[in-house]
Amino acid sequence: xxxLGRAALLVTFGLTLYALGAGAAAAWLGRRRLALSARNALVxxxxxxxxxxxxxxxxxxxxxxxxxxxxxxxxxxxxxxYTVSAFWGGQAGSLLLWLLVLTGFGALAVRxxxxxxxxxxxxxxxxxxxxxxxxxxxxxxxxxxxxxxAAPSDGAGMNPSLQNPYMLAHPPMxxxxxxxxxxxxxxxxxxxxxxxxxERWLIATRRWTLLAWTALGVGQLLGAHWAYVEVGWxxxxxWDPVENAALMPWLAATAFxxxxxxxxxRGMLRIWNMILVILAFxxxxxxxxLTRSGVVNSIHSFTQSSIGPxxxxxxxxxxxxxxxxxxxxxxxLRSPTRLESPISREAAFLYxxxxxxxxxxxxLWGVVYPLLSEAVRGxxxxxxxxxxxxxxxxxxxxxxxxxxxxxxxxxxRASFRSLATTFRWPxxxxxxxxxxxxxxxxxxxxxxxxxxxxxxxVAATIVIEFARGTRARKALADTSWPGAFSSLIARNRRRxxxxxxxxxxxxxxxxxxxxxAFQTVAPDTxxxxxxxxxxxxxxxxxxxxxxxxxxxxxxxxxxxVVNRDGHRLGTLAAGKNAYAVEQQVSNEVGIRTDWLRMEDxxxxxxxxxxxGTVYFRVFVKPLVNLIxxxxxxxxxxxxxxxxxxxxxxxxxxxxxxxxGIPATT
Amino acid sequence: xxxxxxxxxxxxxxxxxxxxxxxxxxxxEPLSDSLGDLDAEERRRLELLEERDRALAGLKELxxxxxxxxxxxxxxxxxxxxxxxxAAQALQALERQPAEPPSSEGLVEGRPPPxxxxxx
Numbered sequence: 001x002x003x004l005g006r007a008a009l010l011v012t013f014g015l016t017l018y019a020l021g022a023g024a025a026a027a028w029l030g031r032r033r034l035a036l037s038a039r040n041a042l043v044x045x046x047x048x049x050x051x052x053x054x055x056x057x058x059x060x061x062x063x064x065x066x067x068x069x070x071x072x073x074x075x076x077x078x079x080x081x082y083t084v085s086a087f088w089g090g091q092a093g094s095l096l097l098w099l100l101v102l103t104g105f106g107a108l109a110v111r112x113x114x115x116x117x118x119x120x121x122x123x124x125x126x127x128x129x130x131x132x133x134x135x136x137x138x139x140x141x142x143x144x145x146x147x148x149x150a151a152p153s154d155g156a157g158m159n160p161s162l163q164n165p166y167m168l169a170h171p172p173m174x175x176x177x178x179x180x181x182x183x184x185x186x187x188x189x190x191x192x193x194x195x196x197x198x199e200r201w202l203i204a205t206r207r208w209t210l211l212a213w214t215a216l217g218v219g220q221l222l223g224a225h226w227a228y229v230e231v232g233w234x235x236x237x238x239w240d241p242v243e244n245a246a247l248m249p250w251l252a253a254t255a256f257x258x259x260x261x262x263x264x265x266r267g268m269l270r271i272w273n274m275i276l277v278i279l280a281f282x283x284x285x286x287x288x289x290l291t292r293s294g295v296v297n298s299i300h301s302f303t304q305s306s307i308g309p310x311x312x313x314x315x316x317x318x319x320x321x322x323x324x325x326x327x328x329x330x331x332x333l334r335s336p337t338r339l340e341s342p343i344s345r346e347a348a349f350l351y352x353x354x355x356x357x358x359x360x361x362x363x364l365w366g367v368v369y370p371l372l373s374e375a376v377r378g379x380x381x382x383x384x385x386x387x388x389x390x391x392x393x394x395x396x397x398x399x400x401x402x403x404x405x406x407x408x409x410x411x412x413r414a415s416f417r418s419l420a421t422t423f424r425w426p427x428x429x430x431x432x433x434x435x436x437x438x439x440x441x442x443x444x445x446x447x448x449x450x451x452x453x454x455x456x457x458v459a460a461t462i463v464i465e466f467a468r469g470t471r472a473r474k475a476l477a478d479t480s481w482p483g484a485f486s487s488l489i490a491r492n493r494r495r496x497x498x499x500x501x502x503x504x505x506x507x508x509x510x511x512x513x514x515x516x517a518f519q520t521v522a523p524d525t526x527x528x529x530x531x532x533x534x535x536x537x538x539x540x541x542x543x544x545x546x547x548x549x550x551x552x553x554x555x556x557x558x559x560x561v562v563n564r565d566g567h568r569l570g571t572l573a574a575g576k577n578a579y580a581v582e583q584q585v586s587n588e589v590g591i592r593t594d595w596l597r598m599e600d601x602x603x604x605x606x607x608x609x610x611x612g613t614v615y616f617r618v619f620v621k622p623l624v625n626l627i628x629x630x631x632x633x634x635x636x637x638x639x640x641x642x643x644x645x646x647x648x649x650x651x652x653x654x655x656x657x658x659x660g661i662p663a664t665t
Numbered sequence: 666x667x668x669x670x671x672x673x674x675x676x677x678x679x680x681x682x683x684x685x686x687x688x689x690x691x692x693x694e695p696l697s698d699s700l701g702d703l704d705a706e707e708r709r710r711l712e713l714l715e716e717r718d719r720a721l722a723g724l725k726e727l728x729x730x731x732x733x734x735x736x737x738x739x740x741x742x743x744x745x746x747x748x749x750x751x752a753a754q755a756l757q758a759l760e761r762q763p764a765e766p767p768s769s770e771g772l773v774e775g776r777p778p779p780x781x782x783x784x785x
């Protein structure tokens with residue numbers, strides 16, 4: 001039913017156009033029914049987009065190759081989960097997902113905040129509608145997923161590297177993150193348009209920002225794990241432009257989540273917060289542009305398309321309009337308070353912001369430099385891994401240290417004596433860890449050693465904070481230790497959820513340092529069946545080559561027996577898959593995980609000769625699994641921080657009632 | 666299939682139009698169609714409420730951090746005074762505001778009931 005899909009998209013286009021025009025007119029003229037009508041149009045746009053999405057998914061599931069999109073992205077042999085994932089695997093489908101999530105988030109954000117921010121909501125609707133209008137325009141005019149053709153007998157299939165379980169979740173999570181950043185952007189612009197620059201836009205969007213930020217973070221970790229197990233070069237992050245595209249808005253959103261606390265606690269950084277929100281949203285658009293335009297060479301960019309100029313124009317308009325509004329409202333955004341001391345919590349958060357933004361802009365420069373160099377000099381010059389690694393150390397290590405310092409310094413002003421008392425034990429722990437690590441031989445990499453030491457410092461501050469807080473709650477409430485612990489978290493979820501997220505970043509930093517600075521790499525080794533090789537403490541015996549016909553690929557595997565220090569650990573298989581329909585071959589790496597050491601033995605069968613000879617590349621990656629464990633801790637911390645706080649909601653509603661803020665819209 | 670698609674598309678379009686027109690269908694001739702807006706006094710009240718809540722939340726956090734030992738006695742003594750002053754100033758300013766809630770003129774269905782008191 002392509003006609004229904006096309007009609008649904010046209011309806012969405014009309015609804016978003018109406019929501020923009022009617023919403024702006026209602027807000028400007030102060031017309032209540034028109035504002036409600038515009039809000040309803042935004043809600044209706046979600047349902048019409050949902051109809052279009054259902055039509056496309058239905059066509060994918062039915063293998064209806066009369067849809068050009070279905071024929072280009074799937075085949076009859078493709079397993080069903082990947083067939084469904086083709087919804088976001090191609091250009092038009094991913095834009096449709098963007099629009100679906102956008103209209104859904106818009107309708108939900110408007111509904112949830114209408115009771116205490118009604119006067120803001122009337123401006124939020126047209127801003128949301130403007131963004132949705134752009135995406136519906138792209139889908140109607142530039143990249144329509146409902147184009148039809150005479151149905152071929154089979155489709156072209158899916159890129160083999162996308163046929164991985166992680167690809168079922170990685171792109172949707174990133175889209176949730178990218179689109180989620182529209183919510184703070186819409187409320188920020190609504191605050192500027194309406195002149196309501198009080199705290200409410202911040203409070204309304206805090207959880208949305210956290211949700212988007214969490215989704216972006218999880219999406220990146222899933223993508224890193226996909227790259228690790230699927231792409232098969234031995235790493236998980238290669239500073240690829242499309243990987244960076246997701247990292248940049250995440251860094252900007254991280255800065256915002258910290259600086260927003262300064263505005264809430266001290267009424268400072270109002271202009272800065274607006275800039276960060278605009279930056280995060282613009283970078284999310286830029287990330288979608290990089291992924292979908294095909295303008296950069298990337299292992300993650302699967303399309304070449306004509307949407308690039310449209311996206312660039314929209315980003316330019318977004319930035320231009322936002323900065324103009326910001327400039328117009330500068331007098332309303334001036335802070336009544338000033339930084340009292342460079343040694344205070346707000347100062348530490350400010351340093352954190354500057355470092356995060358510096359890292360973000362450094363990465364942005366690395367991404368756009370090849371494009372600029374090509375435009376100016378006619379040749380594309382790519383900034384390599386060393387560029388990014390250098391700046392990651394320069395900005396990342398102080399950031400890691402600040403994560404331990406910031407939360408324990410007093411607001412406004414802290415004395416040196418107080419600092420010495422507060423940080424005595426974390427400093428002792430870090431120094432002891434550093435000395436022990438040097439004795440264990442970790443001094444071979446100074447950045448690695450510094451990372452471990454700083455990580456110990458931060459971990460110690462977190463443990464001490466939880467211990468002191470639980471003890472204080474126990475004394476206050478006269479309850480059990482577990483009761484005091486849960487009460488501590490429940491009474492300040494943002495703070496203690498934040499500490500759990502910090503613990504996740506510590507695990508991530510240790511995992512990255514361990515697996516990159518202290519990894520063992522074996523030179524490429526050619527083995528015939530029956531021969532062995534040694535890598536670090538491991539010995540690998542290559543036994544035989546096997547072949548197996550899978551669901552849609554011929555699977556060829558080199559079977560290896562793994563021994564460590566003379567003890568047999570088991571077998572491991574590494575090889576390649578040959579996809580007949582797609583006419584492509586993928587690397588299928590072999591990984592053996594030692595959960596005690598958090599270490600991986602990582603084997604790539606780089607080349608397989610017909611006579612059974614295999615060229616192996618082998619890595620031993622210490623602590624690499626801490627990165628994936630960090631993902632679970634990260635989600636736990638985010639859920640704690642995200643958990644709704646009924647007391648806060650009641651306080652906000654009461655505050656709005658006290659003023660008499662209209663809630664009709 | 667095409668006919669069914671057209672029928673479904675028509676149903677979708679009509680449903681959306683009805684939803685969009687609903688506010689006008691429900692209230693063809695409302696008593697008031699204007700959006701309530703905050704006057705200068707109400708905006709000032711909102712600012713004061715934010716200042717009050719900020720100061721009180723700051724005091725609460727400071728007390729707890731002092732109790733846990735994160736904030737030293739010396740820092741606590743220096744910080745608690747200004748925070749108490751800020752909270753008191755915001756509360757006094759709120760007290761000085763008219764006791765009556767904002768004018769009920771122009772209030773419309775769904776608008777929150779006016780507050781009776783501004784202190785907690």
